[in-house]
Amino acid sequence: MTFEDFDLDPALLTAIHKQGYNKPTPIQAQAIPVMLERQDILAGAATGTGKTAAFVLPVLQYLLDEPKRPSNPRVLMLAPTRELAFQIHKVVKQLGHNCNFPSVILTGGFKQGEQMNRLNEPCDILVATPGRLLKMIEEDAVDLTYLEIVIIDEADRMLDMGQGPDVLALLEATPGNFQAGLFSATLAGTGVARFAEEILDNPIVVQVDAPNQKSEQIQQVVYLADDKAHKQALLENILKDPTCQSAIVFCNKKERAVELTDWLQSRNVSAQVLHGDFIQAVRMDKMNKFKNGKIKVLVASDVAARGLDMLQITHVINYDIPFRGDIYIHRIGRTGRAQQVGIAVNLVERHDLVNLERIEYHLKLKLPVEKIAGLEPHFKMTDTIKKVQKKKKVKVTPRMAAAKKAADLKAAKKRIPKVRQEQPIIEEDWDDE
Ligand code: AMP
Numbered sequence: 001m002t003f004e005d006f007d008l009d010p011a012l013l014t015a016i017h018k019q020g021y022n023k024p025t026p027i028q029a030q031a032i033p034v035m036l037e038r039q040d041i042l043a044g045a046a047t048g049t050g051k052t053a054a055f056v057l058p059v060l061q062y063l064l065d066e067p068k069r070p071s072n073p074r075v076l077m078l079a080p081t082r083e084l085a086f087q088i089h090k091v092v093k094q095l096g097h098n099c100n101f102p103s104v105i106l107t108g109g110f111k112q113g114e115q116m117n118r119l120n121e122p123c124d125i126l127v128a129t130p131g132r133l134l135k136m137i138e139e140d141a142v143d144l145t146y147l148e149i150v151i152i153d154e155a156d157r158m159l160d161m162g163q164g165p166d167v168l169a170l171l172e173a174t175p176g177n178f179q180a181g182l183f184s185a186t187l188a189g190t191g192v193a194r195f196a197e198e199i200l201d202n203p204i205v206v207q208v209d210a211p212n213q214k215s216e217q218i219q220q221v222v223y224l225a226d227d228k229a230h231k232q233a234l235l236e237n238i239l240k241d242p243t244c245q246s247a248i249v250f251c252n253k254k255e256r257a258v259e260l261t262d263w264l265q266s267r268n269v270s271a272q273v274l275h276g277d278f279i280q281a282v283r284m285d286k287m288n289k290f291k292n293g294k295i296k297v298l299v300a301s302d303v304a305a306r307g308l309d310m311l312q313i314t315h316v317i318n319y320d321i322p323f324r325g326d327i328y329i330h331r332i333g334r335t336g337r338a339q340q341v342g343i344a345v346n347l348v349e350r351h352d353l354v355n356l357e358r359i360e361y362h363l364k365l366k367l368p369v370e371k372i373a374g375l376e377p378h379f380k381m382t383d384t385i386k387k388v389q390k391k392k393k394v395k396v397t398p399r400m401a402a403a404k405k406a407a408d409l410k411a412a413k414k415r416i417p418k419v420r421q422e423q424p425i426i427e428e429d430w431d432d433e
Helices: 010-018 026-036 051-065 082-095 112-118 130-138 155-160 164-171 190-199 228-240 254-266 280-291 325-332 350-363 381-391 398-415 418-422
Strands: 041-044 075-078 103-106 125-128 149-152 179-184 204-207 218-224 247-250 271-274 297-300 315-318 342-348
Touching: 010 051, 010 082, 026 041, 026 051, 026 179, 026 204, 051 075, 051 082, 051 149, 051 179, 075 082, 082 103, 082 125, 082 280, 103 112, 103 130, 112 130, 125 130, 130 164, 155 164, 155 179, 155 190, 155 325, 164 190, 179 190, 228 247, 228 254, 228 315, 228 342, 254 271, 254 297, 271 280, 280 297, 315 325, 325 342, 325 350, 342 350
Parallel strands: 041 179, 041 204, 075 125, 075 149, 103 125, 149 179, 218 342, 247 297, 247 315, 271 297, 315 342
Antiparallel strands: none
């Protein structure tokens, strides 16, 4: 299949080829025809599969087919984070380069007044994060009455971040007769399904990856670490390997990311920390330096790394193993983007095993455990699992203790000869039944 098969306008085809896209990715092959048919779509596509162009292209084609001079936005594209909103806006600009449809971006982290001024100009496409947009609707600064298409990107992430009610509230500001597309890394779970039911009308469902699988272009590996010092040594070794050109190292907490960055810098590794507390300008600056290769390693928290789109990230390293499978998928999706090969490394201490098991269960995949010469762990995965199981102690709550006592008494009662059963057995012990 080629992009020409979609019957897209030459203005779009030129822009597509300028981006170096030779043929549609699987999500593009499935989603573009559905959207061109003006049907609602529920699309499951892992990050890095080319899903942004999958909705941007049909939107641009629609605007070309139905030109107007809009005083209010005709298309709304919602993203959970500013970085992702900027990423979408960039793709709108790149693919719409030859069309010049006016677009506006509204996100937190920037002066609201300046963003409001831009809305006084004509606007075809509004790209926004839900919080800022809702605030501006409440202040009557945006009119969504004339929306013709609504796209919700990374819906699962939006729900995780608690943005679901904001999205529904802001869509109430529209008459609702728009075409809608909901894109999500995973369609599994009732949250996304319910959200989709609220927003979409008889959607066509397309799914490029099975819900729990990640692109085969990502080689995933586990290294066992005895303790923090061992983990740091493994990390340093991996980062200094010549195959590692550019890496994101994930920590579960920003304090740990800061501490790890300090340590890496003390070991002469070109590293910077990126977490949600930095103001937008600083975040952008760090991301740009990372993209330009001025920083080799970005030590990041989950929220901060969202929307970071660059093809040349060779390694995603989970210094801390995430608590959930979907977060894992989002993290490793930073590498192996668009037909490139990437490596996802998991540094696993004993206490991380519970999280690793949860992720493997989510992926329906056992991740291979490897060793680095000279940095072998002092335990095997199997030893560790046994030890963890042995160590696992159930905390007995007063209620559980009372229930056990009651069960013991019941068992004792069974053992008592029939004639004595008439007599109550320490009655207060049965209160909890
Ligand atoms: P996305 O999943 O939208 O974040 O896209 C991931 C990366 O794939 C981006 O760097 C895009 O520029 C790139 N991309 C999107 N579509 C194609 C395509 N058809 N061929 C090659 N690269 C693509």
